[in-house]
Amino acid sequence: MGSETAYSQRAIGASLGRPLSYVARVMNVIFLGATKGMGRALARRLAQRGDRLVLLGRDRGDLEKSCGDLAADGAAPAGFASCDLGARETFSPALDEALRLLGGRADLVVVTAGRFATQDKLEADSELCHDVLDVDFTGTVLFCEEARKRLLSQGGGTLCVFSSVAGERGRKPVVLYGAAKAGLTRYLEGLDHRYRSEGLKVVTVKPGFVRTGLTAGLKSPPFAGEPDDVAARVLRAIDRGSPVVYAPFAWGPIMAVIRGLPRFVMRRIGF
Numbered sequence: 001m002g003s004e005t006a007y008s009q010r011a012i013g014a015s016l017g018r019p020l021s022y023v024a025r026v027m028n029v030i031f032l033g034a035t036k037g038m039g040r041a042l043a044r045r046l047a048q049r050g051d052r053l054v055l056l057g058r059d060r061g062d063l064e065k066s067c068g069d070l071a072a073d074g075a076a077p078a079g080f081a082s083c084d085l086g087a088r089e090t091f092s093p094a095l096d097e098a099l100r101l102l103g104g105r106a107d108l109v110v111v112t113a114g115r116f117a118t119q120d121k122l123e124a125d126s127e128l129c130h131d132v133l134d135v136d137f138t139g140t141v142l143f144c145e146e147a148r149k150r151l152l153s154q155g156g157g158t159l160c161v162f163s164s165v166a167g168e169r170g171r172k173p174v175v176l177y178g179a180a181k182a183g184l185t186r187y188l189e190g191l192d193h194r195y196r197s198e199g200l201k202v203v204t205v206k207p208g209f210v211r212t213g214l215t216a217g218l219k220s221p222p223f224a225g226e227p228d229d230v231a232a233r234v235l236r237a238i239d240r241g242s243p244v245v246y247a248p249f250a251w252g253p254i255m256a257v258i259r260g261l262p263r264f265v266m267r268r269i270g271f
Contacts, residue, residue, distance in 0.1 A: 171271060
């Protein structure tokens with residue numbers, strides 16, 4: 001799909017009463033985590049509407065396959081570069097290479113990469129626990145800091161990062177994973193407060209249960225989501241510059257109730 005087609009689609013969106021951001025020029029996108037699940041679905045939607053992507057990830061084989069899949073859909077990425085949230089020395093080289101491939105400018109940086117493990121596994125394996133906490137909080141924050149500097153140096157842009165509803169409240173099933181996501185959510189909120197006036201729009205995505213490889217084998221709740229539905233919702237939030245988006249939608253009202261429950265109730269329930 002060419003740039004003119006993508007532009008026309010956004011113009012049509014504007015004529016239907018959607019925000020004027022739908023008529024913006026085609027975006028240059030740096031995407032960390034596009035090879036699996038929700039990230040893969042979102043990358044496909046961005047590419048299919050004409051945005052130019054550079055994919056970042058730690059597995060070269062997965063990156064090559066993802067580039068091939070997108071090319072088969074008629075939207076070949078600009079390229080890819082190696083980046084691992086567990087290896088902070090890869091952050092700057094990956095971002096610099098992505099900018100080079102995009103001609104020196106990025107309009108959007110997306111981070112969907114991360115680690116997950118159940119509470120029981122994290123409690124039983126201290127090395128796994130360290131890895132999940134390091135990747136989901138420290139590594140992600142430090143990568144975002146590098147992205148922030150580059151976006152601000154060019155006058156602004158959008159940083160879209162996947163956190164989780166697990167960080168909304170201390171909950172029995174996700175004590176450790178939730179702690180990492182809670183820290184990430186607060187960081188992203190502060191970043192948006194501090195830099196939006198300078199042109200940096202931060203979009204924090206808070207997925208609930210979504211059927212992906214990470215959740216395979218876990219019992220699905222009645223309101224579980226699918227990756228492509230989440231991607232569609234997130235893409236609208238990116239275009240609008242929404243600071244927070246829950247996906248699927250049901251998780252917004254659900255977590256509003258959970259945040260309001262007193263501690264003695266939270267100690268008794270298993271949610």
